[in-house]
Amino acid sequence: MWFVILLVYMLKASSAVEPSCQVCSKFDYERLLERVIRNELTLKDTLDKITKTNAKVEETLKRIETENAKLNLAMQGLEEKKRTIDDKIDALVDTGAKNMSEAVAEMKTAVQSLVKQTAQEWDVMKENSSVPHVMFHARQTTTGQRSYTTNQDVVFPTVLINDGGWYSPITGHFTASVAGVYMFMVQFCPYLHKWAYLEIVHAGRALQSSGHKGEDVIVCVSMQAFAKVAIGDEVWVRISATSEIYHDDTRSTSYAGLLISL
Structure with a gap:
């Protein structure tokens, strides 16, 4: 509507400034008005398309922000899980190393005990079954x-x-x-x-x-x-x-x- 007001204003200004033209007719003014109205409609259609496109762009940006936020949350969750897994692995390694060390110590003790026992049994056998040197x-x-x-x-x-x-x-x-x-x-x-x-x-x-x-x-x-x-x-x-x-x-x-x- 503001285009119509602008057109009327322009017509009034033209009538006030320019002298009356004997050649111009009412038909010429109607054609000018029609052209202005068409331009207004075209401009309005373009503006509507721009508005819709802008709305879609804003909606897309919002979705991107939402997905980005979700991705950040997922990355944070993965980082947390990674830290948890690393902690568990470190704990398992420490526990395994400790258990292995204890097992090796126990095995070493058992072997030493077995060697000592075998030596004692061997001494007893030698004492009991010693063959005189004849x-x-x-x-x-x-x-x-x-x-x-x-x-x-x-x-x-x-x-x-x-x-x-x-x-x-x-x-x-x-x-x-x-x-x-x-x-x-x-x-x-x-x-x-x-x-x-x-x-x-x-x-x-x-x-x-x-x-x-x-x-x-x-x-x-x-x-x-x-x-x-x-x-x-x-x-x-x-x-x-x-x-x-x-x-x-x-x-x-x-x-x-x-x-x-x-």
């Missing part, structure tokens, strides 16, 4: 070849070891001072192209026998026997048939025994 080793003395007859005892006069003193270099017999399982060993060297027959005897009974014939060179052989021997039992070496035996420092005829178990 051992002897003797050999021939004279270098050269020697003849033996059947059932002749072989004496080994040179004593190398005689723990307990129960081997006799005079008789060649070993007398057991401790009951148990013994191992006995004899090494002998048959003379060139001659036979040698020896046996290990326990309480008059042969434990092991061996016979060998010498060749072009003198070669030594050995035999072993195991026996459960009682206290006072004797074990010795005996010739089971006529024999020819050789001895020197490098080819030794010898006799040995060892207590291996009670």
Whole structure:
């Protein structure tokens, strides 16, 4: 409406300023008024569109502000949750490290206790099952070849070891001072192209026998026997048939025994 008022005002001003025109007609003024009205309508439509657009922009800005506020709240919530999770993780790590340290300490204590207990049990076992040191080793003395007859005892006069003193270099017999399982060993060297027959005897009974014939060179052989021997039992070496035996420092005829178990 203010456009109409403006138009009337302009018409009055024009009438007051300009002299009356003989050529201008009423039709010209109507056309001018019509054009002004059309411009007013166009301007009003444009203004309405601008107003609506402005309203939409304001509404969009409000929604953006609202979403931004929600996003800020969500970010704050996430930060709070992150701090809570970090605190829980730190607490779990501290607790786990503490528990692990305690577990390692307990394990170390248990291992030390087990080692100590095992050592004590081992000491007891050694005390209860200790095998006395009974051992002897003797050999021939004279270098050269020697003849033996059947059932002749072989004496080994040179004593190398005689723990307990129960081997006799005079008789060649070993007398057991401790009951148990013994191992006995004899090494002998048959003379060139001659036979040698020896046996290990326990309480008059042969434990092991061996016979060998010498060749072009003198070669030594050995035999072993195991026996459960009682206290006072004797074990010795005996010739089971006529024999020819050789001895020197490098080819030794010898006799040995060892207590291996009670």
